[in-house]
Amino acid sequence: MSDRILFEDVSKFYGEILGVNRVNLSIPPGITSLVGPNGSGKTTLMNLMTGLVRPTRGRVEILGYQTDDSENLFKILGYSTQFDAFPKGLTGFQFVYSYLRLAGRDRESAEQLAWRVIERVNLVDTAQRNIAGYSKGMRQRIRLAQALAHDPKVLVLDEPLNGLDPLARSEMIALFRATAAQGCYVIISSHILHEVDVISDQVVLLSNGYVVAEGQISTVRGEIQEHPTQILIRCNHPRELAAKMLENELTIEVAIHKDERGLLLKTRDADRFYLALNDMALNGVDIESIAPADDDVLSVYEYLIGNEEAVR
Amino acid sequence: MKRLWWAQIKAVVRLEMRKTFFARRGLWIYAIAALPVILFVAYAIATSTQQHRRATVVSQSERRLTYQDLQTVKPGMPSQEVIALLGKPPIRFHWTDRQPASADQNPENETMVEVQREQYHYSDGQNDLFVELADDKVESINLGEGSNPRQDSIVFAGVFQFFFLRLAIFFGCLGIFMNLFRGEILDRSLHFYFLAPVRREVVMAGKFLAGLLATCTIFVTSEVLQTIAFLWHFPASARVVYLYHNHGLEHAAIYLGVTLLACIGYGAFFLVAGLLFRNPILPAAAILIWESINPFLPGILKQFSVIYYLKSLCPVDIPSAPGTPPVLSLLISNSDPVSAPVAVLGIFGVTLLALYASSLQVRRMQINYTTE
Numbered sequence: 001m002s003d004r005i006l007f008e009d010v011s012k013f014y015g016e017i018l019g020v021n022r023v024n025l026s027i028p029p030g031i032t033s034l035v036g037p038n039g040s041g042k043t044t045l046m047n048l049m050t051g052l053v054r055p056t057r058g059r060v061e062i063l064g065y066q067t068d069d070s071e072n073l074f075k076i077l078g079y080s081t082q083f084d085a086f087p088k089g090l091t092g093f094q095f096v097y098s099y100l101r102l103a104g105r106d107r108e109s110a111e112q113l114a115w116r117v118i119e120r121v122n123l124v125d126t127a128q129r130n131i132a133g134y135s136k137g138m139r140q141r142i143r144l145a146q147a148l149a150h151d152p153k154v155l156v157l158d159e160p161l162n163g164l165d166p167l168a169r170s171e172m173i174a175l176f177r178a179t180a181a182q183g184c185y186v187i188i189s190s191h192i193l194h195e196v197d198v199i200s201d202q203v204v205l206l207s208n209g210y211v212v213a214e215g216q217i218s219t220v221r222g223e224i225q226e227h228p229t230q231i232l233i234r235c236n237h238p239r240e241l242a243a244k245m246l247e248n249e250l251t252i253e254v255a256i257h258k259d260e261r262g263l264l265l266k267t268r269d270a271d272r273f274y275l276a277l278n279d280m281a282l283n284g285v286d287i288e289s290i291a292p293a294d295d296d297v298l299s300v301y302e303y304l305i306g307n308e309e310a311v312r
Numbered sequence: 313m314k315r316l317w318w319a320q321i322k323a324v325v326r327l328e329m330r331k332t333f334f335a336r337r338g339l340w341i342y343a344i345a346a347l348p349v350i351l352f353v354a355y356a357i358a359t360s361t362q363q364h365r366r367a368t369v370v371s372q373s374e375r376r377l378t379y380q381d382l383q384t385v386k387p388g389m390p391s392q393e394v395i396a397l398l399g400k401p402p403i404r405f406h407w408t409d410r411q412p413a414s415a416d417q418n419p420e421n422e423t424m425v426e427v428q429r430e431q432y433h434y435s436d437g438q439n440d441l442f443v444e445l446a447d448d449k450v451e452s453i454n455l456g457e458g459s460n461p462r463q464d465s466i467v468f469a470g471v472f473q474f475f476f477l478r479l480a481i482f483f484g485c486l487g488i489f490m491n492l493f494r495g496e497i498l499d500r501s502l503h504f505y506f507l508a509p510v511r512r513e514v515v516m517a518g519k520f521l522a523g524l525l526a527t528c529t530i531f532v533t534s535e536v537l538q539t540i541a542f543l544w545h546f547p548a549s550a551r552v553v554y555l556y557h558n559h560g561l562e563h564a565a566i567y568l569g570v571t572l573l574a575c576i577g578y579g580a581f582f583l584v585a586g587l588l589f590r591n592p593i594l595p596a597a598a599i600l601i602w603e604s605i606n607p608f609l610p611g612i613l614k615q616f617s618v619i620y621y622l623k624s625l626c627p628v629d630i631p632s633a634p635g636t637p638p639v640l641s642l643l644i645s646n647s648d649p650v651s652a653p654v655a656v657l658g659i660f661g662v663t664l665l666a667l668y669a670s671s672l673q674v675r676r677m678q679i680n681y682t683t684e
Binding site: 052053054074098 | 324
């Protein structure tokens with residue numbers, strides 16, 4: 001049995017509209033983020049993964065399970081969708097409890113599991129209230145509770161941080177990390193790039209239905225060798241250092257940081273540039289710290305698909 | 313595995329019951345199920361009032377009359393003879409009328425004559441006799457036969473076949489079964505079922521059972537109430553004779569059975585229609601037309617219909633009125649009935665076929681609410 005989530009040459013068309021095209025992915029355990037603007041194919045990939053839609057071409061396999069084998073697939077998979085609708089008239093508790101009963105759990109175990117997961121998402125106080133009266137954040141959390149209720153090995157979360165306040169966001173992020181730390185596969189979609197940047201082990205960058213890059217953020221960054229790397233150098237005399245840096249053949253652009261306490265440099269060969277900086281520091285040039293300034297997913301995304309789409 | 317499936321079906325039924333029984337958009341189903349009950353209750357009240365009036369007439373009569381006594385009065389009899397036969401009328405009206413002296417007289421110089429008119433009202437407790445007299449001679453007789461269970465059972469059969477079966481149950485099943493999947497697609501909540509570790513066929517079976525439970529409860533209750541209302545106004549003795557000696561009980565049981573089979577058959581039809589079509593109006597109209605033209609279809613095509621089998625099971629034949637065009641007679645009577653076991657098997661066959669088609673469709677179904 002495979003230990004990966006596999007997409008093999010997967011395409012999905014909604015009539016003549018492209019959902020995703022020629023997707024090949026092999027997703028390992030940990031937190032994987034699907035990143036892209038609206039309409040880039042994130043939800044389609046998640047729906048393909050969970051069998052809610054079927055590929056027009058290609059094959060999707062989740063840890064060895066076919067996606068049309070719902071009976072077995074959803075024993076190991078939980079999906080918190082973006083659909084903000086619930087069966088009518090249910091309380092938060094009943095929503096999670098009914099799902100567990102539907103999964104075949106007996107009354108006692110369903111009740112136990114439901115309360116346990118409701119506690120995990122911090123909704124105990126409001127669990128007996130009708131979902132119709134929930135705020136957006138509460139609805140988001142109860143959906144997450146349903147997806148987590150049966151301790152799935154694969155957790156698919158479509159825009160899970162939408163509508164959550166900062167405190168709830170950090171709680172949820174901690175929850176995703178804890179789940180991933182147990183060896184689970186956590187797939188998160190988001191168009192808020194800095195959010196997934198800090199929590200992801202891997203990213204899959206999507207644009208207009210195509211996977212434009214995938215892997216660890218640093219690896220993805222490394223794949224784009226031809227694009228300049230931006231480096232932030234903290235120092236007390238940025239203007240003097242800027243003049244020196246411009247003499248270096250590896251430097252292609254220098255700018256003084258807006259706080260006047262450092263430089264932003266661009267280079268095509270980061271490795272050689274770091275070595276050169278080390279030499280300069282040894283020769284008495286005052287440098288406080290060096291850090292990659294664009295090794296985040298936003299920068300990578302900007303490089304790949306252009307700034308306009310990335311910030312859309 | 314079967315135990316798990318059964319537990320899952322029960323879980324689906326529990327979730328669906330709330331929606332099928334208490335949905336606001338399903339209130340009209342209760343209304344159409346209640347219509348024939350209201351009709352029979354109104355009929356029972358009207359008949360009871362008549363019965364009460366007859367009892368008053370009987371209590372005021374000089375002697376106890378039989379139906380045969382009422383039939384002895386003939387036109388042309390003098391009033392004395394009528395009174396000799398039936399006694400002094402318990403209710404008598406008299407008035408003076410003016411009419412032309414002869415029918416063929418010229419209207420310009422006609423002469424009017426006075427006619428002494430009377431009306432006698434007799435009753436044997438079940439039937440009314442109205443005797444119209446002109447100048448002390450019987451001019452016309454109106455023997456109004458009161459209701460009896462046997463005769464009224466034909467009215468009951470008519471209401472059952474032409475309203476309850478073809479319209480109430482038909483549209484009730486349409487409202488409930490078509491919404492089992494379609495309603496949830498419109499509410500964007502169907503994915504809740506499709507994301508659970510349960511076979512989609514099991515979800516379909518659970519939803520079908522929930523729909524069946526709802527329609528059977530609503531329409532069987534309506535049928536029971538109709539039967540009670542239909543029999544309620546008859547004297548206890550007439551009820552006993554009808555129920556135990558004239559197959560009344562047997563007919564009531566058959567009507568209940570036909571109601572259940574109708575819910576099963578139409579339920580399966582509308583379940584598959586709800587899965588195949590986005591707009592329920594078109595398949596509903598198509599099925600309604602298909603069921604209506606059933607008597608005119610060739611034998612082989614007739615078998616792919618629910619009404620064909622249900623009509624064969626109905627216990628009372630509705631006679632066509634004299635002079636009814638042959639085309640209409642075809643609609644009323646069942647010219648080509650099948651035996652009860654074949655009819656029951658036929659409905660189950662059609663149902664299984666529809667459920668099989670539903671299971672194929674539900675397996676193929678994709679969740680894409682934006683295109684709905």
